[in-house]
Amino acid sequence: MTLPPVTVVAFGGNALLPAGSRGTVEEQVAAARRACAPLARLAGGGARILVVFGNGPQAGQELVRSHAARAEVPPAPLDVCVAATQGTMGYLLELALRAELGSAGVVVPVTSVLTLVRVDPADPAFASPDKPVGPFLERTEAERLRRERGWTVAEHPGGGWRHVVPSPRPLELVDAAAVHALLGAGHLVLAGGGGGIPVVRRAGGDLAGVEAVVDKDRTAALLGRAVGAGELLDLTNVDFVYRGFGTPAAEPLPRLTAPEARALLAAGEFPPGSMGPKIESALDLLAAGARRVLITSLGRLDEALRGEVGTRIVP
Secondary structure, eight states: OOOOOEEEEEEOGGGTSOTTOOOOHHHHHHHHHHHHHHHHHHHHTTOEEEEEEOOHHHHHHHHHHHHHTTTTSOOOOHHHHHHHHHHHHHHHHHHHHHHHHHHTTOOOOEEEOOOEEEEOTTOGGGGSOOEEEEEEEOHHHHHHHHHHHOOEEEEOTTSSEEEEEOOOOEEEETTHHHHHHHHHTTOEEEOSGGGOEEEEEOTTSOEEEOSOOOOHHHHHHHHHHHHTOSEEEEEESSSSOEETTTSTTOEEOSEEEHHHHHHHHHTTOSOTTTTHHHHHHHHHHHHTTOSEEEEEEGGGHHHHHTTSSSEEEEO
């Protein structure tokens, strides 16, 4: 039997830890159910689904928790915090998916895969940290953390300060074969959580973790290429990709061809810290043979799949 192409679904850590929430387990369980309900409907329609999720807020909380307890236990490095949140979020999402699939009467096995992502130790990102993790901070708190913990902090364009860390480009998905095998066996797979746990290959050939966070959109595209995905659903906090985003002349873009998206990217329409990586990842996956990328908000996925909202990028 010929299997349908894989649909990669990517969403950020804010899906489980929305702004204004305290981040309790109960809040995250409820948020996971809301996030997974449309994915269960997709699976019920016969889609083979690979879920990739971000962990920016969660990794930041884990860092804060680790440093706050440093008088009692040694603080964990960032790669270990990424691994911890990848496991925790995979667990919560797997529970939510199993529950939503069961409620919909859909019989699909669900498996979460701990995922290592190899990066280049010479990547220039290590010299220029710019990936925000954790909560927004007041200036005085940001200065205290910079002084006491050696964190790099930066002012966010939307107001407030955030801890920023290196975000090197992913080169290789160490666990890609396992993901491919599970998808081939009919599993709904969660992988590449938080962009994957960043590792480098040492001279002797073994792997070692590095303190960084990999962009989950880039990892989603890399995973998509590895499994021959047919489409990417990139779910964020806006209904469309916009030209002139954040200005009075902002214009939603319901449909773009890859050359049009590339031209707008080159013109600076999609900033590196927000929509830029999503557009770059879309172009990477389309160049590898995917038929479309859909970018829209998580809460309106059903409407987007009906063509009512969202930006479609096609070859």
